[in-house]
Amino acid sequence: MARRSEFQQIADLFAPLAASAPGALGLKDDAALLVPPAGQQLVVTVDAILSGVHYLPDDPPDLVARKLVRVNLSDLAAMGATPAGMLLACAFPRDCSDAWVEAFAAGLALDVVEFGCPVIGGDTVATPGPATFSLTALGWAPMGQALLRRGAKAGDLIAVTGTIGDGAVGLWAAQGRLTGLGVPEDACAALAARYHLPQPRLVIGQALRGLASAAMDISDGLVQDLGHVCAASGVCAEIRLEAVPLSAALQVAREHTHIADELVLTGGDDYELLLTIPPENWPEVEARLGPLAPTVIGLCREDDSAAETVRVLDRQGQPMQLAATGWQHF
Amino acid sequence: MARRSEFQQIADLFAPLAASAPGALGLKDDAALLVPPAGQQLVVTVDAILSGVHYLPDDPPDLVARKLVRVNLSDLAAMGATPAGMLLACAFPRDCSDAWVEAFAAGLALDVVEFGCPVIGGDTVATPGPATFSLTALGWAPMGQALLRRGAKAGDLIAVTGTIGDGAVGLWAAQGRLTGLGVPEDACAALAARYHLPQPRLVIGQALRGLASAAMDISDGLVQDLGHVCAASGVCAEIRLEAVPLSAALQVAREHTHIADELVLTGGDDYELLLTIPPENWPEVEARLGPLAPTVIGLCREDDSAAETVRVLDRQGQPMQLAATGWQHF
Numbered sequence: 001m002a003r004r005s006e007f008q009q010i011a012d013l014f015a016p017l018a019a020s021a022p023g024a025l026g027l028k029d030d031a032a033l034l035v036p037p038a039g040q041q042l043v044v045t046v047d048a049i050l051s052g053v054h055y056l057p058d059d060p061p062d063l064v065a066r067k068l069v070r071v072n073l074s075d076l077a078a079m080g081a082t083p084a085g086m087l088l089a090c091a092f093p094r095d096c097s098d099a100w101v102e103a104f105a106a107g108l109a110l111d112v113v114e115f116g117c118p119v120i121g122g123d124t125v126a127t128p129g130p131a132t133f134s135l136t137a138l139g140w141a142p143m144g145q146a147l148l149r150r151g152a153k154a155g156d157l158i159a160v161t162g163t164i165g166d167g168a169v170g171l172w173a174a175q176g177r178l179t180g181l182g183v184p185e186d187a188c189a190a191l192a193a194r195y196h197l198p199q200p201r202l203v204i205g206q207a208l209r210g211l212a213s214a215a216m217d218i219s220d221g222l223v224q225d226l227g228h229v230c231a232a233s234g235v236c237a238e239i240r241l242e243a244v245p246l247s248a249a250l251q252v253a254r255e256h257t258h259i260a261d262e263l264v265l266t267g268g269d270d271y272e273l274l275l276t277i278p279p280e281n282w283p284e285v286e287a288r289l290g291p292l293a294p295t296v297i298g299l300c301r302e303d304d305s306a307a308e309t310v311r312v313l314d315r316q317g318q319p320m321q322l323a324a325t326g327w328q329h330f
Numbered sequence: 331m332a333r334r335s336e337f338q339q340i341a342d343l344f345a346p347l348a349a350s351a352p353g354a355l356g357l358k359d360d361a362a363l364l365v366p367p368a369g370q371q372l373v374v375t376v377d378a379i380l381s382g383v384h385y386l387p388d389d390p391p392d393l394v395a396r397k398l399v400r401v402n403l404s405d406l407a408a409m410g411a412t413p414a415g416m417l418l419a420c421a422f423p424r425d426c427s428d429a430w431v432e433a434f435a436a437g438l439a440l441d442v443v444e445f446g447c448p449v450i451g452g453d454t455v456a457t458p459g460p461a462t463f464s465l466t467a468l469g470w471a472p473m474g475q476a477l478l479r480r481g482a483k484a485g486d487l488i489a490v491t492g493t494i495g496d497g498a499v500g501l502w503a504a505q506g507r508l509t510g511l512g513v514p515e516d517a518c519a520a521l522a523a524r525y526h527l528p529q530p531r532l533v534i535g536q537a538l539r540g541l542a543s544a545a546m547d548i549s550d551g552l553v554q555d556l557g558h559v560c561a562a563s564g565v566c567a568e569i570r571l572e573a574v575p576l577s578a579a580l581q582v583a584r585e586h587t588h589i590a591d592e593l594v595l596t597g598g599d600d601y602e603l604l605l606t607i608p609p610e611n612w613p614e615v616e617a618r619l620g621p622l623a624p625t626v627i628g629l630c631r632e633d634d635s636a637a638e639t640v641r642v643l644d645r646q647g648q649p650m651q652l653a654a655t656g657w658q659h660f
């Protein structure tokens with residue numbers, strides 16, 4: 001079967017993802033147009049992913065696409081923004097089949113609908129290297145109300161949404177490294193799903209505008225990312241290992257194989273929100289979010305240059321020594 | 331020398347490019363913020379480039395960066411927009427030196443100033459493949475006044491800015507294929523510069539809001555791109571080869587080596603604007619632009635499904651047969 005040409009691929013596979021956005025101009029113009037809602041400011045971010053680095057070459061293409069979308073929407077969630085559209089630059093390997101691209105576009109289509117976030121622009125090229133994608137996500141937040149990494153103060157609660165460590169252990173599951181150890185299949189599947197399909201915490205981020213003093217999403221490991229919030233805000237942090245929320249699947253897996261606390265604290269790919277919240281705002285957080293309220297894991301402290309920026313207390317209340325704090329790309 | 335870490339690279343090389351944009355948050359947050367100017371709509375585009383495909387692996391890194399910027403700003407120019415910021419996703423080869431990245435960032439820095447367009451976000455990853463970059467350019471245009479590809483009507487003049495064909499012949503010059511043929515060095519240098527450093531026609535695009543009926547930038551070849559305008563607008567086009575403006579450098583080069591008319595008509599990389607202009611607006615176009623006024627090369631005609639969409643008349647007034655109309659990536 002002849003492969004689709006560049007223009008045919010756009011018309012067949014990507015233009016339908018733009019159908020709900022008149023300003024996308026059918027992906028047929030030089031640029032897309034977006035009308036700013038009154039009183040809102042633009043929130044914009046970009047992330048790149050690479051086959052063999054950010055996802056496994058054999059990962060299903062629909063999940064690759066959806067993870068790409070969600071990793072970016074997670075950044076919008078961390079700012080408290082509402083998604084408005086995305087632009088996608090794709091470098092497909094020269095031997096990439098039409099079927100792979102079709103499945104990739106089908107994955108995109110699901111998340112375009114799920115998050116109400118149309119594809120409003122893009123570019124596709126052929127590469128002799130690994131598949132490489134970059135996605136730019138655009139959203140809106142009420143003027144002056146976006147959540148930032150700066151803003152945490154000594155005494156603020158440190159909280160996280162969902163559960164931590166599933167991304168890192170989910171990678172093991174996706175790689176088959178939990179197979180044959182007696183870990184139940186449903187736990188493996190749940191962990192792999194957390195690696196493949198993060199859940200951007202858009203609703204929570206939006207609900208916490210005006211309540212959280214700082215926010216970011218946890219992509220490179222809890223301790224490292226908390227260090228970024230501390231550096232931006234000029235505070236230190238102390239968190240308690242036993243307070244860090246773990247999923248049922250991770251707890252089950254841990255009964256069958258060793259999963260180091262360090263992996264939970266420093267593994268990447270969780271895409272949960274890390275929040276600092278002034279204690280006086282906590283009742284309102286619980287009132288707004290109910291069962292979705294984040295879990296408190298520690299406190300911000302005065303910056304004390306004698307101590308490490310992020311201190312983790314183990315189950316005996318002693319500071320842990322962590323060999324590394326998180327993921328760096330190079 | 332130890333290579334810079336990911337975070338050090340951002341702090342040392344890219345954060346300075348964000349200094350003029352408070353909403354970039356020092357490239358230290360999850361996303362960037364932009365405040366929409368009153369009465370303006372957002373114009374946004376993305377383009378990807380790849381070493382060995384869109385530029386030569388030995389091209390100076392500062393020129394690679396600046397071409398990437400300019401190719402995207404050319405899309406904003408084609409919409410009549412004013413640049414506001416850009417986001418850059420970089421996949422650097424693992425063996426890419428700090429010096430290469432520094433020179434790349436230095437090139438960016440020049441164009442950030444030249445076009446008043448700060449880097450407000452980005453992502454960097456390491457790749458085992460060729461260097462791959464994608465740039466998202468953001469701009470603003472008065473609500474409802476952006477120039478689109480649709481809108482050309484039968485009877486409208488077809489015009490181009492600058493000169494055509496220099497990009498394609500400039501690639502030859504950059505590859506050394508004009509060397510030893512007697513082409514004067516200054517002509518070779520001028521042509522290579524046109525390939526390496528396109529000039530986004532921002533001022534012209536902005537001036538033609540309300541005057542041009544359609545616009546796009548010429549990146550994949552004049553005839554193919556004119557076909558896109560025709561398809562979007564539902565018209566046909568007839569242009570005259572002898573009216574297509576050629577640079578002095580290209581005319582000199584042509585005295586020494588064969589440069590086919592087809593190459594001028596279908597070669598890519600010119601990044602001039604292709605415009606359709608109702609004849610009654612032409613005096614105002616000349617009044618606004620003076621010596622920068624585009625050159626009329628033909629006319630839009632009624633869509634006549636019996637004829638080809640774009641007809642090029644040769645110097646004898648006969649329709650030319652073109653083997654291909656322009657560049658496709660795959």
